[in-house]
Amino acid sequence: xxxxxxxxxxFSMFLILIRFLKGPTLxxxxxxxxxxxxxxxxxxxxxxxxxxxxxxxxxxxxxGVIGFLGTTIFGRFIEKxx
Amino acid sequence: MIGxxxxxxxxxxxxxxxxxxxxxxxxxxxxxxxxxSPTVGTLxxxxxxxxxxxxxxxxxxxxxxxxxxxxxLSSSVIARAxxxxxxxxxxxxxxDALDISxxxxx
Numbered sequence: 113x114x115x116x117x118x119x120x121x122x123f124s125m126f127l128i129l130i131r132f133l134k135g136p137t138l139x140x141x142x143x144x145x146x147x148x149x150x151x152x153x154x155x156x157x158x159x160x161x162x163x164x165x166x167x168x169x170x171x172x173x174x175x176g177v178i179g180f181l182g183t184t185i186f187g188r189f190i191e192k193x194x
Numbered sequence: 195m196i197g198x199x200x201x202x203x204x205x206x207x208x209x210x211x212x213x214x215x216x217x218x219x220x221x222x223x224x225x226x227x228x229x230x231s232p233t234v235g236t237l238x239x240x241x242x243x244x245x246x247x248x249x250x251x252x253x254x255x256x257x258x259x260x261x262x263x264x265x266x267l268s269s270s271v272i273a274r275a276x277x278x279x280x281x282x283x284x285x286x287x288x289x290d291a292l293d294i295s296x297x298x299x300x
Contacts, residue, residue, distance in 0.1 A: 139279075172257060176264070184268055187272045
């Protein structure tokens with residue numbers, strides 16, 4: 113049952129990856145990256161449930177922090193440049 | 195079983211978000227779809243995992259609070275930056291309250 117959930121999650125990640133590769137402007141790519149990082153956090157939570165190890169929750173928390181920092185830095189880059 | 199119900203609802207929210215990201219015409223509508231429904235999906239998945247595995251409640255509530263705090267903030271940052279860098283709305287008739295070049299100053 114977890115396998116079906118993870119397959120559907122991978123399918124939606126694939127659709128968002130199409131938008132990430134195709135997006136006409138930089139803002140589209142950054143929005144797609146934001147959605148992809150949030151989906152990866154919940155994918156790691158389901159992976160922790162699948163392998164019965166709670167260490168993956170710490171990985172998910174650190175991944176959320178890194179994704180938020182990356183999105184914010186890209187927003188600053190869009191606004192002002194380097 | 196109720197945990198699987200919540201996880202399935204969250205995954206449905208993710209799929210809706212992915213389809214909307216492919217089909218929306220504009221940066222801001224894509225932002226609407228790409229920021230709200232992954233937040234709801236993540237919260238539903240975390241609630242479902244709490245129902246299945248109650249020993250991890252503290253870490254999961256910490257993760258949910260973090261996602262709920264930072265995700266609207268990052269989408270707001272992207273919206274403000276892309277509006278300041280000159281991105282315009284697709285529909286020209288709708289009201290753009292931030293646009294100071296078109297209307298009166300606020």
